Amino acid sequence: MLIDIIAGARPNFMKIAPIIREIEKSRKEGADLSYRLIHTGQHYDRNMSGSFFEQLGIPDPHYNLGVGSDTQAGQTAKIMTRYEEILFDKPADLCLVVGDVTSTMACAITAKKMHITVAHVEGGIRSGDRRMPEEINRLVTDSITDHFFTTSQTANENLKREGVEESKIHFVGNTMIDTLLGNMDRLIKPGVWDEAGLKEKEYLVMTLHRPSNVDEEEQLKSLISEIISSSKELPVIFPVHPRTRKNLEKLGIEYDSLIYTDPLSYLEFNYLVRHSKAVITDSGGITEETTVMGIPCMTLRDSTERPETCITGTNELLGTDPRAIKPAMEKLFSGKWKEGSIPELWDGRTAKRIVDIFTSF
Missing domain, CATH: 3.40.50.2000 (Glycogen Phosphorylase B;)
Structure with missing residues (x-):
């Protein structure tokens, strides 16, 4: 065959x-x-x-x-x-x-x-x-x-x-979890770890790439502003998707605690995720990885094709309204985020x- x-x-x-x-x-x-x-x-x-x-x-x-x-x-x-x-x-x-x-x-x-x-x-x-x-x-x-x-x-x-x-x-x-579990002992510390002086569980990881979040200027500015203002001055590491970088450069969005990086390799990105306090994303696949690693995850989407990451795992669907970010952050920092478990198979x-x-x- x-x-x-x-x-x-x-x-x-x-x-x-x-x-x-x-x-x-x-x-x-x-x-x-x-x-x-x-x-x-x-x-x-x-x-x-x-x-x-x-x-x-x-x-x-x-x-x-x-x-x-x-x-x-x-x-x-x-x-x-x-x-x-x-x-x-x-x-x-x-x-x-x-x-x-x-x-x-x-x-x-x-x-x-x-x-x-x-x-x-x-x-x-x-x-x-x-x-x-x-x-x-x-x-x-x-x-x-x-x-x-x-x-x-x-x-x-x-x-x-x-x-x-x-x-x-x-x-x-x-199969994506096959790859993750098979590489957990091979994860690579990215350059931004030392450059930004990152510490275990004392930073957040953010990824945004969906048009509904990054193509509308006010929406993008509001999301990032709410994330930064609610993050208790922890560094927010943002590996930037190419389509998002263009919009960020045009808008001039900059904060002291917001750290942009180029897209990271698989082993580098998952090193950051594994040692982070939480992940904020609009990706689907990342919510699966955070579920298996037990990392709190906030998804900035109105729907998900991976409901098991919310029902069983560590993910919560916040929607795209920036006002939903602050309550979720308060829940995270108060230690009340759900632990989650790994889905069947x-x-x-x-x-x-x-x-x-x-x-x-």
């Missing part, structure tokens, strides 16, 4: 690394499995792409589609046409897509139109907010997926409600379950 493994953006790399390792291990044990790693090039910044391959032990891609920056429609078109050329030359038996980025949807559509089986890692997660591009990517991808590798019982129920046969749903856990063995299913096909 020839499997195409699709990766295009930063979250994808964390999810495919353990799957590749398990495929290679299974091959050594005699399994009839081979793979092609296809990097679409959707993320092209080195700290958001290249360094992940080195740090996570991912082999060089068999193909790099090099789509680079473009509109969502432009990226989708480039990915589809360039992946189609590969499939015309040599079809795969299965196309494995992960997560909810543009590459996920584009390659799933291309493979399915060429009658290739599609499997989706993280199938079934839903935010319920169709204003999010990622939600559209999830819905389109899952509408044509043949096998769903799910992270939670909530995702299973979402798929069943949408009419997916139970035989196609494989509850396996979370987030145990570091998800990739093995996935590859065992491959060998049974």
Whole structure:
């Protein structure tokens, strides 16, 4: 069986690394499995792409589609046409897509139109907010997926409600947690630790990148102002996404306790998270990592596709109203934040379950 493994953006790399390792291990044990790693090039910044391959032990891609920056429609078109050329030359038996980025949807559509089986890692997660591009990517991808590798019982129920046969749903856990647990003893102290004189549990980490938070000037200024004013003068470390940096520079947002950094590598960023007092984010994946590490997390979104991080884990959904930040900070500093626990099957063995299913096909 020839499997195409699709990766295009930063979250994808964390999810495919353990799957590749398990495929290679299974091959050594005699399994009839081979793979092609296809990097679409959707993320092209080195700290958001290249360094992940080195740090996570991912082999060089068999193909790099090099789509680079473009509109969502432009990226989708480039990915589809360039992946189609590969499939015309040599079809795969299965196309494995992960997560909810543009590459996920584009390659799933291309493979399915060429009658290739599609499997989706993280199938079934839903935010319920169709204003999010990622939600559209999830819905389109899952509408044509043949096998769903799910992270939670909530995702299973979402798929069943949408009419997916139970035989196609494989509850396996979370491959991103495989990567996190496998690298906890390899985390790297970033340069900002010494430069800013950071101390254990005496700083906050912040990430913002969603258009609803960073593209409207007043919203961005209000969010950051509330975070800084409520943080009791603790340093707030802000690794800045490229789209956010442009807006910050234009607005001239500066505070003594707000420390900007360039995007950090996976091992550096998670070192900061692991030793922080709390994380403030609008990312989905980070809420999974904070849940496993037991770090309080505040999510500046009105909905989440990962409700288990709130129900079971350490995450709380604050919404996008800046006025919600102060009460959450008061709860944090008073020591009343929930402890949380680790969701079912987030145990570091998800990739093995996935590859065992491959060998049974």
